[in-house]
Amino acid sequence: MTVIVRDLRTEDAEDAEGFSHIRRLALPYMLSTPESVLHDVTHAHPDAHFRPLVAEEDGELIGTANTGVVYDSPQPGQGYLNVYVHPERRGRGAGALLVRTAEEHLAEVSANKLFAWVLDEPANRSFAERRGYRASRSAHFLRLDLANSPLPPRPEAPAGVELRTAADFADDPRPLFELDAETLADEPSDIAHEFTDYEAWLKETWHHPLLSQELTSVAVVDGRPAAFSAARTDGGTRYxxxxxxxxxxxxxxxxxxxxxxxxxxxxxxxxxxxxxTGNDSGNGPMLAINKWFGYEICATEVQHVRELG
Known part of the structure; x- marks a missing residue:
């Protein structure tokens, strides 16, 4: 049995379904659908050099990788690769081959500092370390049982604050883009981001098939968005x-x-x-808010970094 790595075929519906299925198995805390996989590929910014890869064994998809360049960072040369293998198909060389192929791609597009999220489990961390990646910051995935856990009552809105939804900004979402850009700039991260391309944001974020404009809540002050919580759904029961x-x-x-x-x-x-939801492990204020809602940590990822050359 031979494992090969190739590009995701966007014209093949089974490829998108298989890619999404593996992501859901390996990382069930993040929403993924075949539609979202294809959207990410077809609407990626050209400067991102985005390349989704799949590992295939005898016609079966057993692993995936997303790899590309952080084009919206003020620091050039930063690339990423996030590799996930079907939990029942590990130990066949798929992960190693995906990493090697992704690294070759990133080197070709002049990336010299590579970032990879790795689940905080001994086997996964050892896999990354053997390939020259060093551990950096960590982040938590959190889960809330909406069906059975009581939610705290809605806080009372302060005077002058109005609650709306993102759908209310459908005619002109630019104020939400500006708020998203400002808050992202202050997020704890090893990678600095600068949202300056409104058209790219419209394609990648605003029109993303997982985004629920109706469930995205926006606190408005003097007619301008002052705070928001962006919601995604998978078309089923997961939010x-x-x-x-x-x-x-x-x-x-x-x-x-x-x-x-x-x-x-x-x-x-x-x-x-x-x-x-997910939070950087150093983001105490947001972790406290999520704990207040009843979220519990269900997994942790550790970002690993490797410098090329």
């Missing part, structure tokens, strides 16, 4: 918040908690039974 933040001028007023509480309550009312 996740992928970014919750507040504009710098409005921090310390509880607006992030307000927006997230509104989104969670409406998600439960809509029939979603599981809620997922």
């Amino acid at each position: 996740g918040t992928v970014m919750t933040g507040t504009a710098r001028a409005h921090r310390g007023r509880g607006l992030a908690k307000l927006a997230k509480a509104d989104s969670l309550h409406r998600a439960r009312a809509a029939g979603f039974t599981e809620a997922f």
Whole structure:
């Protein structure tokens, strides 16, 4: 039996389904659908050199990798590779071959510092370390049982604060882009991001098939978005918040908690039974908010870094 690595075939529906299926098995805390896989490929910024890879054994997909360049960072030469292998198909060389192929691709597009998220398990960390990657910061996945866990009551909105949804900004989402860019810049991370390309944000974020504009809650002050909690859903019963933040001028007023509480309550009312989110392990304020809602840590990832050349 021979394992090969090749590019994801966007014209092959079975490829997208297999890619998404492996991601769900290996990382069930992140939402993935065949539609979202194809969207990420077909709407990637050209400067990202985004390349999804699959490992195949005798016609069966057994591993995946997303790899590319962090094009929206002010520091050039930063690349990433995130590799996931079917839990029942490990030990066949798929992971090693995916890493080697991804590294070759990144070297070809002039990346010299590579970042990879690795589940905080001995075998996974050892796999990364043997290939020259050193551990850096960590982040937690959190889960909330929306069907059976009681939610705290919605906090009362401060005077002058109005709750809306992202759908209310459908005619002009630029204010949400500006808020997203400001909050992302302050997120704890080894990689600095600068959202400056509005058209790219529209393609990659605003029109993403997992984004629920109806369940994304926005706290508005004087007609401008001041805080938000961006929601994604998988078309079934799983819901996740992928970014919750507040504009710098409005921090310390509880607006992030307000927006997230509104989104969670409406998600439960809509029939979603599981809620997922993620936080950098050093993001104490957001971890405290999620603990208040009842989230529990269900897994931890450690970012690993390797410098080429």
